[in-house]
Amino acid sequence: KISTLTKMESLNLSNNKIAQKFNYLSTLIGLKELNLSGNQLTKIPTEINTLTQLQSLDLSNNAIPANLTNSLANVKNLEWLSLAGNQMIAFPAELSQLQKLIHLNCSDNKISGGFENLAALQNLEQIYLDKNLISGAFPSSLLELKKLQMLSLTGNELSGEIPEQIPALTFLDNNRFSKEDIKTFLLKEKKLTDFTFSPQRYDEPKTVYAMLGNSATLPQSLSGDEYQFTWFKNLDQKTPLTTESYYINKVEEEDFAAYTCEAYFFEKLPSELLEISFFRELVTLENGLGTAEVKVDLMVYPNPTTDFINIKTSKLDIEKVFIFDLSGKLIMTEKSKIINVGHLPSATYIISIKTSGGFKSFKFIKI
Numbered sequence: 001k002i003s004t005l006t007k008m009e010s011l012n013l014s015n016n017k018i019a020q021k022f023n024y025l026s027t028l029i030g031l032k033e034l035n036l037s038g039n040q041l042t043k044i045p046t047e048i049n050t051l052t053q054l055q056s057l058d059l060s061n062n063a064i065p066a067n068l069t070n071s072l073a074n075v076k077n078l079e080w081l082s083l084a085g086n087q088m089i090a091f092p093a094e095l096s097q098l099q100k101l102i103h104l105n106c107s108d109n110k111i112s113g114g115f116e117n118l119a120a121l122q123n124l125e126q127i128y129l130d131k132n133l134i135s136g137a138f139p140s141s142l143l144e145l146k147k148l149q150m151l152s153l154t155g156n157e158l159s160g161e162i163p164e165q166i167p168a169l170t171f172l173d174n175n176r177f178s179k180e181d182i183k184t185f186l187l188k189e190k191k192l193t194d195f196t197f198s199p200q201r202y203d204e205p206k207t208v209y210a211m212l213g214n215s216a217t218l219p220q221s222l223s224g225d226e227y228q229f230t231w232f233k234n235l236d237q238k239t240p241l242t243t244e245s246y247y248i249n250k251v252e253e254e255d256f257a258a259y260t261c262e263a264y265f266f267e268k269l270p271s272e273l274l275e276i277s278f279f280r281e282l283v284t285l286e287n288g289l290g291t292a293e294v295k296v297d298l299m300v301y302p303n304p305t306t307d308f309i310n311i312k313t314s315k316l317d318i319e320k321v322f323i324f325d326l327s328g329k330l331i332m333t334e335k336s337k338i339i340n341v342g343h344l345p346s347a348t349y350i351i352s353i354k355t356s357g358g359f360k361s362f363k364f365i366k367i
Contacts, residue, residue, distance in 0.1 A: 008030060009031060009032045009033065011028065011031060011034050011035070013039070014036065014037040014039070014058070015037070015038035016038070017039065018039040019039065019040040019042065020045075022045035022047045024047075025048060025050070025051065026047040028051065029052070029053065030053060031051050031053060031054055032053055032054060033055065034048070034054060034056070036057075036062070037058045037059065037060040037082070038060070039061075040306070042062070042064065042065070043071070044059060044064060046071045048072065048075060049071055049074045049075065052074055052075065052077065053077060054075050054077060056078070056079065057075070057078055057080070057081050058080075058082045059083055059086070060082045060083065060085045060086070060105065061345050062086055063346060064086040064087060064088065065087050065088060072092075072095075073094050075098065076097060076098060076099070078100060079100055079101060080103045081098065082103075082104075084105045084106060084108050084109070084128065084345075085107070085345040086109055087110065087346065087367065088106065088109040088110065088111060089111060089112070090111060090117075091111065091114050091115075091117045091118060093117065095117065098121065099121060099122070099123065100123055101123060101124055102123055102125050102126065103125065103126045104121070105127075105128040106127075106128065107128045107129060107130040107131055108130065108131045110133050111129065111132040112134055113134070113139075115139040115142050118141075118145065119141065119145075122146060122147065124148055125147050125149045125150065126149065127142065127148065127150070127151050128152045129151075129153050130152050130154040130155050130156075131155040131156070131325070131347065133156070133157075134153065134158060135156065135157035135158065135159075136157075136158065136160070137158070137160045137161070138158055138162060139153075143165045143166065148167045149167050149169060150167055150168075151169070151170050151171070153171065154196075155173075155174045155325075156174075156175050157176050158177065159175065159177055159181065160181060161185075162177065162181060162185040164188050166192075168192050168193040169194050170195050171195075171196040172195075173198055173199055173200070175200060176200065176201060182197050182200075182274065182276060183269070183274055186274055189270075189271055197276060198275065198276040199262075199278065200276060200278050201279050201280075202220075202278050202279075202280060203280045203281050203283075205282050205284075205350075205361075206219070206281075206282075206283045206284070207283070207284045207285075207361075208283060208284070208285050208286070209285075209288040210248070210285060210286075211251065211287070212251055212253065212287070213250055213251065214250070214251055214288075215248060215251070216247075216248045216251050216255070216285060217245050217246070217248075218245060218246035219245050220245065220261045220283070222278060223244050226265060227264060227278075228263070228264040228265075228266075229241075229242050229243060229244055229263055230261070230262045231243075231259060231260070231262075232259065232260050232261075232262065233257050233258075234258055234259075234330075235322075235330045236330060246259055251285075255285060256287050256354070257354070258282045258283070258285075258322065258352050258359060258361075259283050259285065260279055260281070260283070261279070261283075263277070263280075265277075282324070282352075284352065286359050298312070298313050298353065298355065299311070299312040300351060300353075300362045300364060303362075303365060304364070304365035304366070304367045306342065306366070306367055309339045309351060309364060311353060316355040318335065318336075318337055318355055319354045319355060320334075320335055320353075320354045321339060321351060321353050322353075323341070323344075323349055323350070323351050324349065324350045324352065325347065325349055326347070326349070326350070341366050346367050348363055348364070348366075349363070349364055350362070350363055351363075
């Protein structure tokens with residue numbers, strides 16, 4: 001029995017289907033490392049509160065919400081904590097009690113603010129906040145953490161001024177910073193170990209309807225000779241078009257697809273090179289005649305899901321299925337009506353279905 005191993009210092013129970021019954025943990029008083037990632041936790045086991053020697057705790061890729069029910073209040077020797085890939089919409093209040101914390105990973109959640117709640121963690125050196133719902137101005141309250149050496153905010157919707165005081169390792173790619181935002185920062189010539197800013201994203205997802213034989217124009221908002229434009233079909237097929245907008249003179253069946261545009265910019269600054277790609281969010285061309293039928297006769301379930309996504313249609317043929325993350329990255333392709341997504345991290349995804357009536361996209365949540 002695990003409960004008899006009272007001198008155990010490391011325990012790895014990752015990637016199982018454990019959801020509850022952790023009474024055996026309370027006897028493992030010498031435990032310093034605990035890994036419960038990739039299970040089915042909807043809360044943090046209260047027994048963890050008895051593990052006062054714990055230094056490393058991995059709770060990533062579960063379904064834990066923001067309210068941790070004070071289950072970490074006594075784990076005050078904790079230095080490494082991962083809550084990535086859960087369902088948190090805010091930082092748990094009890095984090096402020098973990099003042100020895102050095103590493104914190106809250107990526108792949110639904111956090112949009114509350115950064116001031118981390119102010120007590122003055123020993124933090126690394127913070128991962130990738131793929132959350134952080135938008136608008138840079139969360140400057142994070143810069144009050146004086147020991148912070150690495151900050152990753154990849155895959156959010158930040159824009160505007162980039163503070164000069166950012167840590168030596170800062171990752172801001174796949175946000176909404178403009179060319180001017182990034183250029184202004186680089187001209188300050190701050191000495192950084194690594195500053196990642198490309199690519200960035202822009203424009204919202206859009207659907208354009210067209211009829212077979214008619215013309216169609218797919219728009220994007222960046223313009224000017226300073227950009228080099230490249231259009232992609234279904235993200236991985238490079239097209240020959242290098243114009244600001246994607247124009248189709250006579251729409252054919254194979255033109256009904258999802259498109260994105262890369263706007264590449266290059267400029268030599270006094271002491272640095274500004275080289276950046278801006279990617280438009282998906283713009284989907286759908287069959288104008290088939291639109292009503294697609295909407296009525298196509299359903300995706302269950303949503304949220306843990307293992308499988310089912311596509312229900314009585315009249316339409318499924319030609320291909322694409323699954324993207326919210327940054328627009330293609331995760332997988334399928335042709336089946338039953339798709340195994342059990343291996344995907346907990347997050348929100350977009351499923352784009354190509355049928356005989358055109359494309360239709362849905363959001364779904366993997367828990």
